Amino acid sequence: MTTPDVRERRPARGAGFDPERARRDVPILHRTVNGHPLAWLDNGATTQKPRQxxxxxxxxxxxxxxxxxxxxxxxxxxxxxxxxxxxxxxxxxxxxxxxxxxxxxxxxxxxxxxxxxxxxxxxxxxxxxxxxxxxxxxxxxxxxxxxxxxxxxxxxxxxxxxxxxxxxxxxxxxxxxxxxxxxxxxxxxxxxxxxxxxxxxxxxxxxxxxxxxxxxxxxxxxxxxxxxxxxxxxxxxxxxxxxxxxxxxxxxxxxxxxxxxxxxxxxxxxxxxxxxxxxxxxxxxxxxxxxxxxxxxxxxxxxxxxxxSFGHEAVAAYETELLGYAQRALAGIDGLEVLGTAPDKIAVLTFTLAGHDPMEIADWLDQDGIAIRAGHHCAQPSLRHYGCTSAARASLALYNTREEVDRLVASLRALRASGG
Missing domain, CATH: 3.40.640.10 (Type I PLP-dependent aspartate aminotransferase-like (Major domain))
Structure with a gap:
């Protein structure tokens, strides 16, 4: 069996797609949470709505x-x-x-x-x-x-x-x-x-x-x-x-x-x-x-x-590029393990962090205005495949940016450094 050619049909890199064009249309992305700009990384649970x-x-x-x-x-x-x-x-x-x-x-x-x-x-x-x-x-x-x-x-x-x-x-x-x-x-x-x-x-x-x-x-x-x-x-x-x-x-x-x-x-x-x-x-x-x-x-x-209106292929290419950036960034955090490394995947990053409960991770990130999901994600057999009962999940969309990924990584590093 070979993998599907879904990704192969996509243009290389972001094909000129600018996430800021999408962000301008989504009102909720311009609010603050706990004194920080909202970074909505819970798109697997639900996406935010454009003004249109x-x-x-x-x-x-x-x-x-x-x-x-x-x-x-x-x-x-x-x-x-x-x-x-x-x-x-x-x-x-x-x-x-x-x-x-x-x-x-x-x-x-x-x-x-x-x-x-x-x-x-x-x-x-x-x-x-x-x-x-x-x-x-x-x-x-x-x-x-x-x-x-x-x-x-x-x-x-x-x-x-x-x-x-x-x-x-x-x-x-x-x-x-x-x-x-x-x-x-x-x-x-x-x-x-x-x-x-x-x-x-x-x-x-x-x-x-x-x-x-x-x-x-x-x-x-x-x-x-x-x-x-x-x-x-x-x-x-x-x-x-x-x-x-x-x-x-x-x-x-x-x-x-x-x-x-x-x-x-x-x-x-x-x-x-x-x-x-x-x-x-x-x-x-x-x-x-x-x-x-x-x-x-x-x-x-x-x-x-x-x-x-953005070009679905261009959006797919941008998200693939952003996923790669996030994977490389998360790989540098000691004790963090991403679950699911199949070569063909969407921009979903479910992970564990040694010594930290997923709900603790989500709460810590929320204090920095970063919204992720924690729990079994209504997919318990998938988690059991990795010996887990729960995990943290950051899921990306077309309006997410490298800067938000950087904020996620910095906050996770701070959690590790806190020892809490």
């Missing part, structure tokens, strides 16, 4: 707020156009063949649960296997455990190599006629690993298995084309993509979505209802029962427009 997204939300609620699809008045038409315009933008961003291939959800977690409860309930049976990589966030593990227990199927973990890459030889050996689905992250939220999704998908398809990809950590960092990857399902979260919380999307191949039953009942997902018989709306509305997060797609469209 904030203004789009304010504009929607100020001028076009209405329920959608069912109203005949002007505001209903405007709100519907904005909502469906968001769907079209997400479809184009992911490389989907049609907006109808995109279902709005509350986020990646709900998208994966949707597939588990609908596709899983219809297609899994006793003895069937779901292969799940050991990179996964809990939201791409637990839903499969729940449906597997109900359907008497099995969840089979795909092991990792020492550097945090998925063991491709083990993956090939685990595939069999019993494999019904492969679930894998496009980028790990803990190790940063970017697996060779296209190649894994091609191999899984030889056995007739479907492939679901958790793209929550990927789409903000590098371009994604779901048709090129040939995946059956791809899930994303808006708030990891500079968009509002509470909105996400599920891409599904048309034939896969068409074979899935409703998972929630209510308004918007119906055609005709009577006590004798109910018929349902077409996909994607079939899976969007009730009044959804209407402003969410408005904000998601604004976020995607903002991100792509």
């Amino acid at each position: 997204v904030i203004e789009a939300l304010a504009g929607y609620y100020s001028h076009s707020n209405s329920n959608i699809h069912r109203g005949a008045h002007t505001l209903a038409r405007e709100a519907t156009e904005l909502y469906e315009g968001g769907r079209a933008t997400v479809a184009d961003f992911l490389g989907a063949s049609s907006p109808e291939d995109v279902v709005f959800t509350r986020g990646t977690t709900e998208a994966i649960n949707l597939v588990a409860r609908t596709w899983g309930s219809r297609n899994l049976g006793p003895g069937d296997e779901i292969l799940v990589s050991s990179l996964e966030h809990h939201s791409n593990i637990v839903p499969w455990q729940l449906i597997a227990k109900e359907r008497r199927a099995r969840v089979v973990p795909i092991p990792l190599l020492a550097d945090g890459a998925i063991d491709q030889d083990a993956f090939a050996d685990l595939l069999s006629c019993r494999t019904q689905l492969v679930a894998v992250s496009h980028a790990s939220n803990v190790l940063g690993t970017v697996p060779p999704v296209r190649e894994m998908t091609a191999l899984a398809h030889r056995y007739g298995a479907k492939v679901l990809v958790d793209g929550a950590q990927a789409v903000a960092h590098f371009p994604v084309d779901v048709q090129e990857l040939d995946v059956d399902f791809y899930a994303v979260s808006g708030h990891k993509l500079y968009a509002p919380t509470g909105i996400g999307a599920l891409y599904g191949k048309p034939e896969a979505l068409a074979g899935m039953p409703p998972w929630q009942g209510g308004g918007n997902m119906i055609d005709q209802v009577s006590f004798e018989r109910t018929t349902y709306a077409a996909v994607p509305h079939l899976f969007e029962a009730g009044t959804g997060h209407i402003s969410g797609p408005v904000g998601m469209k604004a976020a995607i427009d903002w991100l792509t």
Whole structure:
């Protein structure tokens, strides 16, 4: 197996991208925390929002707020156009063949649960296997455990190599006629690993298995084309993509979505209802029962427009360069170990520091205005691979700078020197 050519397609270095252009657009980055300028290095948990997204939300609620699809008045038409315009933008961003291939959800977690409860309930049976990589966030593990227990199927973990890459030889050996689905992250939220999704998908398809990809950590960092990857399902979260919380999307191949039953009942997902018989709306509305997060797609469209205005390839190149700078800088701190050194990874740096608890590290950095994450990161199997139950994590984005990395390193050195 070879690694994917995602990085190989990117221009060398930052391709002229200037992070200050992005920083000017993000109001929260200009506040202080504990007397210091905020250094937001917790992008793996959520990204900060540019003014273009904030203004789009304010504009929607100020001028076009209405329920959608069912109203005949002007505001209903405007709100519907904005909502469906968001769907079209997400479809184009992911490389989907049609907006109808995109279902709005509350986020990646709900998208994966949707597939588990609908596709899983219809297609899994006793003895069937779901292969799940050991990179996964809990939201791409637990839903499969729940449906597997109900359907008497099995969840089979795909092991990792020492550097945090998925063991491709083990993956090939685990595939069999019993494999019904492969679930894998496009980028790990803990190790940063970017697996060779296209190649894994091609191999899984030889056995007739479907492939679901958790793209929550990927789409903000590098371009994604779901048709090129040939995946059956791809899930994303808006708030990891500079968009509002509470909105996400599920891409599904048309034939896969068409074979899935409703998972929630209510308004918007119906055609005709009577006590004798109910018929349902077409996909994607079939899976969007009730009044959804209407402003969410408005904000998601604004976020995607903002991100792509910089050139997604240029952003990816800049983040790769910044990651390299941070890796070299952290390597000079005694007792610090970065978890996950796979050659293809996004700008996520999860680490331990000898003699210091991760929560202590995070609290120390917070006093210097530096925000990182500490804990198990909802990915306990990944940490157990390194013998850890918790770790600190700095995750970078397009608006982060070398100066912020320098502040992180200086603060960590001061912590080591303090002996506290």
